[in-house]
Amino acid sequence: MSKRAKKNEQEAGDGDHDNGTAPAAKKGKKVKEPEAPILYSDPPDKMNSKDGRAANMKITSWNVDGLRAWVKKKGLDWVRDEAPDVLCLQETKCAEKSLPDEITSMPEFPHKYWAGSDEKEGYSGVAMLCKTEPLKVTYGIGKEEHDKEGRVITAEFPTFFLVTAYVPNSGRGLVRLDYRKTWDVEFKAYLSDLDKRKPLVLCGDLNVAHEEIDLKNSKGNKKNAGFTAEEREGFNQLLAAGFTDSFRELYPEQANAYTFWTYMMNSRSKNVGWRLDYFVLSSALLPGLCDSKIRNQAMGSDHCPITLHMVV
Amino acid sequence: MSKRAKKNEQEAGDGDHDNGTAPAAKKGKKVKEPEAPILYSDPPDKMNSKDGRAANMKITSWNVDGLRAWVKKKGLDWVRDEAPDVLCLQETKCAEKSLPDEITSMPEFPHKYWAGSDEKEGYSGVAMLCKTEPLKVTYGIGKEEHDKEGRVITAEFPTFFLVTAYVPNSGRGLVRLDYRKTWDVEFKAYLSDLDKRKPLVLCGDLNVAHEEIDLKNSKGNKKNAGFTAEEREGFNQLLAAGFTDSFRELYPEQANAYTFWTYMMNSRSKNVGWRLDYFVLSSALLPGLCDSKIRNQAMGSDHCPITLHMVV
DNA sequence: CTTGAAACG
DNA sequence: CGTTGCAAG
Secondary structure, eight states: HHHHHHHHHHHSSSSOOOOOOOOOTTTTTTOOOOOOOOOOOOOOOOOOTTSSOBOOOOEEEEEOOOHHHHHTTHHHHHHHHHSEEEEEEEEEOOOOOOOOHHHHOTTOOEEEEEEEEOOSSOOEEEEEESSOOOSSSESSSGGGGGSOOOEEEEEEOSSEEEEEEEOOOOOOGGGHHHHHHHHHHHHHHHHHHHHHOOOEEEEEEEEOOOOOBBSSSSSGTSSTTTTTHHHHHHHHHHHHHHHHEEHHHHHOTTOOOSSOOTTTTTTTTTOOOOOOOOEEEEEGGGGGGEEEEEEEEEEEEBBEEEEEEEOO | OHHHHHHHHOOSSSSSTTOOOOSSSOTTOOOOOOOOOOOOOOOOOOOBTTSOOOEEEEEEEEEOOSSSHHHTTHHHHHHHHEEESSEEOOOOOGGGGOHHHHHOOOTOOSSSEEEOOOSSSSSOOEEESSSSSSSSEEESOOOOSSSOOOEEEEEEOSSOOOEEEEEOOOOOTTTTTTHHHHHHHHHHHHHHHHHHSOOEEEEEEEOOOOOOGSSSSSGGGTTSTSHHHHHHHHHHHHHHEEEEHOOOOOOOOOSOSSBOOTGGGGGTTTTTOOOOOHHHHEGGGGEEEEEEEETTTTTTSBOOOOOEEEEE
């Protein structure tokens, strides 16, 4: 391989979450054979906690990248099969009045909560759909500055809080990294405050790959949104505040486990991806943790869904 | 039919070229049966002039409403079957560098000319593709004010000028009617000047239905772009300057003959349309006129193509 | 590459 | 309703 080609393979483009592979080879140049995608084995869901109790709460989280398109691509069929107790969605990109009937009328989830962007229509937005009614539902993190983009919904259940979040992307050229750093600080403070009242589950697109193992091209992406030192440190600080990355807790060595692949350059078929979606748990909930799964077969978005089984 | 229903059927919306039919009937109300579309018979092309000479020039004009989408919808397959000597396109909405290979490499037309909008990418734009090379090709009408939107190409052939035009739409709410009136005056002047040198054929989307016979809902569209008194008078003035609407010349009583149908409200399937595309001829070319056809079976745009046969 | 909205028709 | 460039990811 030429020096230049090697460089390309590690460089990232100026986009966010780029996979860093070279662009289409020039005509006449030798092209690398397509390799078999490197996946990881997917054992059956563990339905019991370490201390032997049976899971009684199933939560699924999915960045749908445009709810309307995702519904057309039959994302809800997958959800019906998965049948979680709570479904959390990020990047719905849809005003409440424009939601498809198929989801607003879904009988499996009688309790539905929507947060949209105040300013920009079709931007950001999260949702939480529940089988049973939460005690209370709140929107945002209680900071005017951060609550205009429909990024957080918090539901209080008898024994825990469930927070779903779509963390701000730092953007191409890291144009929004400064804002993201503020967000990370204030969001962690919000979660710490909640945690003092009741343990919590945080799920959603946290827009960071924590460690090198959490993305394919770690080398080439150190200056790109989602893998900067600042964003990774933000995640470190969250864990230091007493929270746990449930997937990594259960599968500390598992490589090639991703939840996002850019639509560009056939990244998904090559499993050139990032782990950006998480279930993060208060330490008090760890004894009830049964499994934390990545459903990388489910299509309909550039992210795949993740599912948590726990005892609450 | 109720008075209200009747009113709806004649009213136009505030859009341009609306067909003026009522919106979807309210639930529970009686709905009119869908009627068989009223078309007109399409006799074989006349390939001789009145004085018996054989046609030796075939020109096709088509508002493609986005050349790239039209190419994907196989518009070029239809063109290859039609096999005109000159193909004129309007609303290409495509910068020259973004043209699909399939059209730039088309061997049937070795001589290709493109005009695009200077300011707005993906807006307006016309093209002329020729089997034989014109003596000279010019762009615009020689008035700075009118030549920024890629609306006119003029090709000089040995015995005539061919002008293809995409005349400015007066817009919803007639926001651009004033500009259109200026255009009509200056464009007529341009054509009159050309006509002094050599007779001409003008083809393209002239964005006006001339008389009541030239659109389905004439009553409801008198205040809408394409059928205002001002635009119709502009066309009258053009004819008064010594030019002839070739289709109407040959088929003076032919109703239900349209070249445009809004994509909305299934207008095309109901043949609720407008005749907006024309071949307009200098009087000196009338003896050579053989036929002026509307190819209303050709799909790929909200306009259909038209074809002229003449002796030059 | 893909989404959604905006402008235009 | 459907096209385009656009911002965003």
